[in-house]
Amino acid sequence: MDFKDFGILFDAVDLCEKKVEGYLRMNTNSNKRKFPQVHLVVTGDGDMREYYENEWKKKNFNYFKLFTVYLPYSDYATLLGTFEIHKKEQEIPV
Numbered sequence: 001m002d003f004k005d006f007g008i009l010f011d012a013v014d015l016c017e018k019k020v021e022g023y024l025r026m027n028t029n030s031n032k033r034k035f036p037q038v039h040l041v042v043t044g045d046g047d048m049r050e051y052y053e054n055e056w057k058k059k060n061f062n063y064f065k066l067f068t069v070y071l072p073y074s075d076y077a078t079l080l081g082t083f084e085i086h087k088k089e090q091e092i093p094v
Contacts, residue, residue, distance in 0.1 A: 045070035
């Protein structure tokens with residue numbers, strides 16, 4: 001069986017989601033910006049892929065979106081080259 005324990009990822013995202021929600025509740029001024037959605041890309045096609053995709057959907061995260069893809073090794077550089085990292089307007093304490 002070839003899979004990783006994505007429960008660790010789910011726990012980390014759950015913690016971050018709660019931190020973001022708490023931060024936004026505490027900073028209710030009218031000038032606050034909506035927190036941007038974080039996109040997570042998980043690659044692979046293991047036996048447990050569909051299971052973890054369904055588990056992710058059950059979590060119903062507001063600020064984190066999961067994308068799953070299966071790529072040949074030669075396409076990883078192209079995938080990484082498409083990512084954009086934007087400067088944060090405001091740091092959120094974690």
